[in-house]
Amino acid sequence: MSLFSKNRVLFPTDFSEQASAAQDLTLEFVGDPTHLYIVHVLAPLSPLEPGIVWEGMNNETRKHNVEKTFRTKFDRAEYAQVNFDVLFGKTSKQIVDYAKEKDIDLIVIPAHGQDNLEHFILGSVTERVVRLAHCPVYVWRSL
Amino acid sequence: MIAIEQIRRSIKKIKQFQIIKLLNRLKLKDQLSLALAIVLSFTLPNIVMAAEEDTPGGFVGALDSVFSQLVDVLNRILFFEIAGFPLIVLWLICGSIFFTLRMGFINIRGLKHAIDIVRGRYDDPNDDGEVSHFQALATALSGTVGLGNIAGVAIAVQTGGPGAVLWMTLGGFFGMSSKFTECSLSQKYRRVKADGSVAGGPMYYIARPLSDKGLRPVGKGLAGLFAILCIGASFGGGNMFQSNQAYAAVSNVVPGIPSWIFGIVVAAIVGIVIIGGLSRIASITGSLVPLMAVVYILSCLWIILSNFTEIPGAIATIFTGAFSPQAIGGGFLGVLIQGIRRSAFSNEAGVGSAAIAHSAARTDEPLREGLVALLEPLIDTIIICNMTALVIVITGTYQDSSIDDGVLLTTASFATVAEWFPVILAIAVALFAFSTMISWSYYGERAWEYLYRIYEASEFGANAYLR
Numbered sequence: 001m002s003l004f005s006k007n008r009v010l011f012p013t014d015f016s017e018q019a020s021a022a023q024d025l026t027l028e029f030v031g032d033p034t035h036l037y038i039v040h041v042l043a044p045l046s047p048l049e050p051g052i053v054w055e056g057m058n059n060e061t062r063k064h065n066v067e068k069t070f071r072t073k074f075d076r077a078e079y080a081q082v083n084f085d086v087l088f089g090k091t092s093k094q095i096v097d098y099a100k101e102k103d104i105d106l107i108v109i110p111a112h113g114q115d116n117l118e119h120f121i122l123g124s125v126t127e128r129v130v131r132l133a134h135c136p137v138y139v140w141r142s143l
Numbered sequence: 144m145i146a147i148e149q150i151r152r153s154i155k156k157i158k159q160f161q162i163i164k165l166l167n168r169l170k171l172k173d174q175l176s177l178a179l180a181i182v183l184s185f186t187l188p189n190i191v192m193a194a195e196e197d198t199p200g201g202f203v204g205a206l207d208s209v210f211s212q213l214v215d216v217l218n219r220i221l222f223f224e225i226a227g228f229p230l231i232v233l234w235l236i237c238g239s240i241f242f243t244l245r246m247g248f249i250n251i252r253g254l255k256h257a258i259d260i261v262r263g264r265y266d267d268p269n270d271d272g273e274v275s276h277f278q279a280l281a282t283a284l285s286g287t288v289g290l291g292n293i294a295g296v297a298i299a300v301q302t303g304g305p306g307a308v309l310w311m312t313l314g315g316f317f318g319m320s321s322k323f324t325e326c327s328l329s330q331k332y333r334r335v336k337a338d339g340s341v342a343g344g345p346m347y348y349i350a351r352p353l354s355d356k357g358l359r360p361v362g363k364g365l366a367g368l369f370a371i372l373c374i375g376a377s378f379g380g381g382n383m384f385q386s387n388q389a390y391a392a393v394s395n396v397v398p399g400i401p402s403w404i405f406g407i408v409v410a411a412i413v414g415i416v417i418i419g420g421l422s423r424i425a426s427i428t429g430s431l432v433p434l435m436a437v438v439y440i441l442s443c444l445w446i447i448l449s450n451f452t453e454i455p456g457a458i459a460t461i462f463t464g465a466f467s468p469q470a471i472g473g474g475f476l477g478v479l480i481q482g483i484r485r486s487a488f489s490n491e492a493g494v495g496s497a498a499i500a501h502s503a504a505r506t507d508e509p510l511r512e513g514l515v516a517l518l519e520p521l522i523d524t525i526i527i528c529n530m531t532a533l534v535i536v537i538t539g540t541y542q543d544s545s546i547d548d549g550v551l552l553t554t555a556s557f558a559t560v561a562e563w564f565p566v567i568l569a570i571a572v573a574l575f576a577f578s579t580m581i582s583w584s585y586y587g588e589r590a591w592e593y594l595y596r597i598y599e600a601s602e603f604g605a606n607a608y609l610r
Binding site for chain 1: 273274275278279282337338339340341416417419420421422425426429500503505581584585588
């Protein structure tokens, strides 16, 4: 038995540069891209958002945009086989629930932030994931 | 005076203990709390003093006097006078004239192109953004076309005389260039998230370029200040003034509604949209506003044309009033200031709020949305405000000192044609007020989001920007 299982690894991304760097290393660590699960969590948009008011946006189009973003940003061959999902709701809860549902062995989560505020806030999501996850959580510190 | 003394003392202290170094080490959250503490230390002495005064009317009276004191402090800072000109008015007019000259009268040159863009000739569904040019304009117009056009103009004529109308129109004319500039910047410095939603507005176009120039703390500070003031405006001009004047207009045609019931009903409907998430109501009002604006303009035209013999006289009154004013409102300068203030209040040019809505337009060419935005002061001030003004001046109701201020003056002018005519006005007022409240709630929400990035669910994920 090893400290970190590589069978089903979950990596939540926010598409920031730090997250992308950590993501590449995670893929390298996992080896088999089919064992890597990458998710992006979306918050509900405000009912006053012009895109919602004028019905130019909904969860379908948002999901489609995120998937497009992922496939264009990471167009290397290995990434084609990675499991990518878009989730809606409260970030930490969605990550934890998804991990349980997909029977994830390890969550790799980047705790970064360019300014203090982001650092503080992202930290609290990470903290909740660490506290609530059913499996080991590897917190990636890039600063 | 107390506030000034306090600032002086705190500056001394900072120098003594070199707190600045410490401040830089604080987390942004702590810096924000500190800023809040400083703001409170400004206002608290006044609030406390207000509480000590005799406040008839119990709780409401106390609340009223607390707000009056708060407003008084802001008033002293923002309307600080330079050679008789309030700082803020001087700033707005100098800015708008500068932009007009610097951009080579873009407000005239760009008109035709702007109309073509709104008609959708350049729409590309593959561009970043949430809504079309027309929809962005309609959203912003919902925010600008409000009681400022109906009650604000009446206030300008009452306090500054008919001459204020000319200066208001000129304010709108030069304001078109300010609007062009701020909305182009808003597009240029907006942020696009992975899901295609957009975040833009003065917070971003202040913070990002300054940060690029190595002035990150200054940029963040100014952007934060804008966000705080924007939240304040969303409460005051964006909501309170609207519902206050809407009540005045509605209770005039349907007498006997208690003000507090009207207030609760309005608050509930707005609440259903912004808290309950019924964005359908927002989209219905959004599309009703242009229609209602047309109805309002036609009603005004009816009044104007049914007094068509008075038109030359009214225009002459406006022009002579603009240059040789009677004693009302503190002479020439008073008239000028009134006109420009009401113009800015109505069309928001130079205020930055509409730039938040315009940043959502789908385009890859920032200047394109800027051009669309310059139509706003044209429609809002040069067309709609002038309609109200002509109606008031032509019917001569402004000379009747027995009529109360604001929207009631416009109502009285409407009543000169037919007894039922103020009903149209009341419907228009209610709709304009409601749509303005919705739009301003959105601006306030955006400013709040910038300050705290507080949407719990979006802490991790949706807040990262793609571009």
